[in-house]
Amino acid sequence: MKLYTYFRSSAAYRVRIALNLKGLSYDTVPVHLLKEGGQQRREEFRQINPSGLVPAFQDERITLTQSMAIIEYLDERYPAVPLLPHDAPGRARVRELAQIVACDIHPLNNLRVLRYLVRELGLSEDQKNTWIRRWISEGLAGLEAHLARDPAAGPFCHDSSPTIADCFLVPQVYNARRFDIDLAVYSNIARIDALCVDLPAFAAAHPSKQPDAE
Amino acid sequence: MKLYTYFRSSAAYRVRIALNLKGLSYDTVPVHLLKEGGQQRREEFRQINPSGLVPAFQDERITLTQSMAIIEYLDERYPAVPLLPHDAPGRARVRELAQIVACDIHPLNNLRVLRYLVRELGLSEDQKNTWIRRWISEGLAGLEAHLARDPAAGPFCHDSSPTIADCFLVPQVYNARRFDIDLAVYSNIARIDALCVDLPAFAAAHPSKQPDAE
Numbered sequence: 413m414k415l416y417t418y419f420r421s422s423a424a425y426r427v428r429i430a431l432n433l434k435g436l437s438y439d440t441v442p443v444h445l446l447k448e449g450g451q452q453r454r455e456e457f458r459q460i461n462p463s464g465l466v467p468a469f470q471d472e473r474i475t476l477t478q479s480m481a482i483i484e485y486l487d488e489r490y491p492a493v494p495l496l497p498h499d500a501p502g503r504a505r506v507r508e509l510a511q512i513v514a515c516d517i518h519p520l521n522n523l524r525v526l527r528y529l530v531r532e533l534g535l536s537e538d539q540k541n542t543w544i545r546r547w548i549s550e551g552l553a554g555l556e557a558h559l560a561r562d563p564a565a566g567p568f569c570h571d572s573s574p575t576i577a578d579c580f581l582v583p584q585v586y587n588a589r590r591f592d593i594d595l596a597v598y599s600n601i602a603r604i605d606a607l608c609v610d611l612p613a614f615a616a617a618h619p620s621k622q623p624d625a626e
Numbered sequence: 627m628k629l630y631t632y633f634r635s636s637a638a639y640r641v642r643i644a645l646n647l648k649g650l651s652y653d654t655v656p657v658h659l660l661k662e663g664g665q666q667r668r669e670e671f672r673q674i675n676p677s678g679l680v681p682a683f684q685d686e687r688i689t690l691t692q693s694m695a696i697i698e699y700l701d702e703r704y705p706a707v708p709l710l711p712h713d714a715p716g717r718a719r720v721r722e723l724a725q726i727v728a729c730d731i732h733p734l735n736n737l738r739v740l741r742y743l744v745r746e747l748g749l750s751e752d753q754k755n756t757w758i759r760r761w762i763s764e765g766l767a768g769l770e771a772h773l774a775r776d777p778a779a780g781p782f783c784h785d786s787s788p789t790i791a792d793c794f795l796v797p798q799v800y801n802a803r804r805f806d807i808d809l810a811v812y813s814n815i816a817r818i819d820a821l822c823v824d825l826p827a828f829a830a831a832h833p834s835k836q837p838d839a840e
Contacts, residue, residue, distance in 0.1 A: 462775065463726060463768030474715045478729065481721035488714045500702045501688045507695035512677060515692065519733035528760070533747065554677030561676065
């Protein structure tokens with residue numbers, strides 16, 4: 413199987429963690445988001461993902477985009493190490509946590525959006541960073557409150573083993589750090605991130621460990 | 627069961643369609659996004675959803691947010707009318723289509739984001755509308771290309787009955803129309819929307835048919 417990825421893409425980072433947690437080996441196909449006006453926007457890559465975004469995934473059965481869809485597919489095809497709980501409320505909760513990251517935080521800080529803010533709307537570097545920090549902080553505050561109130565939060569986002577929620581949380585925390593967001597106020601998030609980040613599956617998925625890292 | 631909803635929220639609209647497709651009756655709890663500085667941001671509602679966003683869902687087992695997580699939960703609990711295909715690649719494809727809407731389009735045009743653009747960044751009405759149209763158009767173009775290339779696209783987004791993908795597509799098309807986007811160029815999207823919109827489950831979920839409609 414192949415993963416079209418960019419080392420710093422947090423959506424690709426999520427899928428790398430899931431693949432590693434399941435012990436699946438895959439071929440990395442680097443798609444450089446900045447070179448050549450963005451390789452993800454070239455016709456060649458649009459044959460894989462017409463939306464022109466990473467990650468994209470391919471195996472012998474499917475070409476698939478959207479990190480959540482890819483990870484759910486992996487979870488169904490390779491159930492030996494499950495990334496969703498066995499009970500319906502548990503699964504719902506894990507999906508909810510992942511989607512807080514996928515829908516409420518990450519889309520606002522995507523490269524194409526930041527570019528529009530700077531190039532089309534003329535935002536300064538300061539204004540751009542304020543924008544980024546605003547949505548990450550607001551989103552993490554919501555995520556933290558969800559984790560804080562729920563007895564199902566364990567050492568991981570849900571209970572005592574990594575789930576899809578952790579695959580989404582860790583890359584978002586990595587992004588938060590890049591923009592100097594103080595994580596101390598999000599004590600559950602900081603605690604879960606600290607636990608995950610040293611596990612081999614998470615560590616090997618880190619942007620700095622990718623073949624296309626700069 | 628209860629749905630915390632706002633008539634014009636496209637994320638709530640998705641869940642209403644899913645509930646109707648499954649023939650489930652529910653209590654509507656209106657949360658007005660504009661009155662009282664936004665009822666979704668009040669402490670009372672944050673007890674339900676700490677992120678301060680609609681929709682939220684409650685039954686005797688769970689309080690749940692995020693439209694995709696809510697609909698997947700409904701699909702697991704009430705499988706009689708399935709909203710996901712039976713095969714793993716089919717399910718992956720439906721989730722992918724829904725997430726193109728949920729992650730690539732909708733978050734950029736959310737009320738809180740548009741407010742920030744106007745209030746914090748001083749965008750004019752014209753600039754705001756250009757922003758909205760840009761992300762809807764780009765997202766719908768991706769979605770259209772996905773639908774156009776895939777033999778699994780049937781009369782509906784996937785094959786011959788409504789799935790989660792249609793629950794996401796129709797509210798996004800409704801939003802596109804509100805901002806005068808010409809749908810003629812997205813022929814698969816326009817065709818699927820036209821088929822869905824008259825079905826009773828979709829029609830009853832329309833914003834204009836809600837108890838809190840204005």
